[in-house]
Amino acid sequence: MDRKNLIIFTLLALLLAFTDAHAVNHKQPTVILNGPWKFKTGDSLQWAAPDFNDAGWETVDLTAPPGSHDGDVGLTGYVPGWAARGHADYSGYAWYRLKVSLDSLKGNSLALAGPPAVDEAYQLFVDGRLLGSAGDFSGPVPVAYSIQPRMFGLPDSISNRKVITIAFRVWVSAATLSQGTDLGGIHIAPELGKKSDIEARYKFRWRQTIKGYIVEVAEFATFILLAVTIALLRKPVKQHTWFIIALVLLGLVRANQAFYYWLQAETSHQIDIITLVILMPLVLGSWLMAWRDWYRVERPVWIPPVILALTLVYMCGQLFSLPWVSDTVPHAVFQAISNYSRLLFALVLAIIIGVGVRQQGKQGWLYLPAVLLISTGLFAQELSELHIQGIWFPFGVGVSRTQYAYAAFSAVMFGLLVYQQGRKKIPQERH
Structure with a gap:
C-alpha cells in the first residue's frame, strides 16, 4: 500500500472511531492472548512454522496487573518489555510464539487485534503465513512508524482448525531501547475472537x-x-512578531505529535529530526525572543546573539545525540551539550524576565504567570528530573503536566489581552 492510500485508509479508520456510537462491552467474548508465550531473541523465518519445536525457548507472560496502563495515553493492560525481563542490552529481532485452541471460536469468521503497544515494529504470522505488519520490513533494516491499533482478518480456512500457531516477529532499534529500562517487544497482549x-x-x-x-x-x-x-x-504587529512566531512553532510541535500517532506519515526517525532537532530548538529560541520583545528588553545587547548561538548549539547537540545518526559519534557528549544548552536557555530567560519586571514594575509582574506556565511546558524535561509528576489519567486518558500548563497559559494570555484591551477603551470613553 503506497503512502497516499495508507493515509486515506488511516483517516477513514479515524472517522469510524469518531462516529461509532455503540458502547464497547469490556466483557466481550474475545480471547486475550496473555500466553504464556514462547520467546526467543534472534531471527529466523523458520520460527513462524506451526511445527517448529520451540520447547527450548523461554516463556513470557503478558498478563497485566489490575489497573496497569501505559504512561502516555492510558492504554490498559500494559506490561514491561524484554529489557526488564533479562534482555536489557538486546536490540534487533525477537520472536513470540503461541499455540491457541479455537474450540470456543470454531466455525466463526475470526480476526485478531494486534498489540497496540509494541517496541518498535512487528510482523504477524498465523500457521506460518504472514498476515500483516506494523512498520516497513521491505529493506535490510525495518522502518518504524507509530504503533497504531490494528485488526487482522484470519483466513476462513483457519476457523475450522482446532489449534493455530500465532507468531510475532518483533524488531526494536538500539536507539529506542536506550530510552528506557522497560522497553522492547510486546507491551499489551493481542486479542483473538469473532470478527465483529x-x-x-x-x-x-x-x-x-x-x-x-x-x-x-x-x-x-x-x-x-x-x-x-x-x-x-x-499594535504595532512588528513588535510582537516573535511572540506570534513562537506560538505558531509551538503549535506545530503539539500538532505533529498527534499526527505522528494518527496518520503514520512520518517514520520514527523523521519525527526525531522534525521535532527534536529542528522545531524544539527553534521553539526555545523564539520564546526567549518573544518575551524579550514583550517586555521590551533592549539591554543587555548580547541577548539576541546569545539566543541564536544557543539555538544552533542545541540543534547540533540534538542531532548528534540521536543514537541512529552515526555509530562513531560520542552520543553521550552531545546529549550533555543539549542538556546544558537547555539550562543556559533557562538562565537567559530568567535574565530577560528579571530585567523586564524591573523596567515595567507592576505591569511586568502581570505577565509573570504566563511566563511561568509556558516555561513549565518548555522545560518539562528539567521538571521531570526534579521528580515532579508529569502525567495524570483522569477518566482513563493521559493528560500531561505540559498540556495542563499550556491550557492555563492560553487562558491567562487571552485574559490579559481582554484586560488590556478594556483598559485602552476606558480613556476613549471618558474623552
Whole structure:
C-alpha cells in the first residue's frame, strides 16, 4: 500500500472511531492472548512454522496487573518489555510464539487485534503465513512508524482448525531501547475472537488513541487563535512578531505529535529530526525572543546573539545525540551539550524576565504567570528530573503536566489581552 492510500485508509479508520456510537462491552467474548508465550531473541523465518519445536525457548507472560496502563495515553493492560525481563542490552529481532485452541471460536469468521503497544515494529504470522505488519520490513533494516491499533482478518480456512500457531516477529532499534529500562517487544497482549467482536475492540482502541492526542490538536488551534488575536489587538504587529512566531512553532510541535500517532506519515526517525532537532530548538529560541520583545528588553545587547548561538548549539547537540545518526559519534557528549544548552536557555530567560519586571514594575509582574506556565511546558524535561509528576489519567486518558500548563497559559494570555484591551477603551470613553 503506497503512502497516499495508507493515509486515506488511516483517516477513514479515524472517522469510524469518531462516529461509532455503540458502547464497547469490556466483557466481550474475545480471547486475550496473555500466553504464556514462547520467546526467543534472534531471527529466523523458520520460527513462524506451526511445527517448529520451540520447547527450548523461554516463556513470557503478558498478563497485566489490575489497573496497569501505559504512561502516555492510558492504554490498559500494559506490561514491561524484554529489557526488564533479562534482555536489557538486546536490540534487533525477537520472536513470540503461541499455540491457541479455537474450540470456543470454531466455525466463526475470526480476526485478531494486534498489540497496540509494541517496541518498535512487528510482523504477524498465523500457521506460518504472514498476515500483516506494523512498520516497513521491505529493506535490510525495518522502518518504524507509530504503533497504531490494528485488526487482522484470519483466513476462513483457519476457523475450522482446532489449534493455530500465532507468531510475532518483533524488531526494536538500539536507539529506542536506550530510552528506557522497560522497553522492547510486546507491551499489551493481542486479542483473538469473532470478527465483529475484534472490530469493536479495534474501534475502542482507536478512540483511546484519539482521545490521548486530541488535546495536542486543540492546543495547536488555541495557539494559532492566540497568535491571530495578538496580531489584531497588539499594535504595532512588528513588535510582537516573535511572540506570534513562537506560538505558531509551538503549535506545530503539539500538532505533529498527534499526527505522528494518527496518520503514520512520518517514520520514527523523521519525527526525531522534525521535532527534536529542528522545531524544539527553534521553539526555545523564539520564546526567549518573544518575551524579550514583550517586555521590551533592549539591554543587555548580547541577548539576541546569545539566543541564536544557543539555538544552533542545541540543534547540533540534538542531532548528534540521536543514537541512529552515526555509530562513531560520542552520543553521550552531545546529549550533555543539549542538556546544558537547555539550562543556559533557562538562565537567559530568567535574565530577560528579571530585567523586564524591573523596567515595567507592576505591569511586568502581570505577565509573570504566563511566563511561568509556558516555561513549565518548555522545560518539562528539567521538571521531570526534579521528580515532579508529569502525567495524570483522569477518566482513563493521559493528560500531561505540559498540556495542563499550556491550557492555563492560553487562558491567562487571552485574559490579559481582554484586560488590556478594556483598559485602552476606558480613556476613549471618558474623552
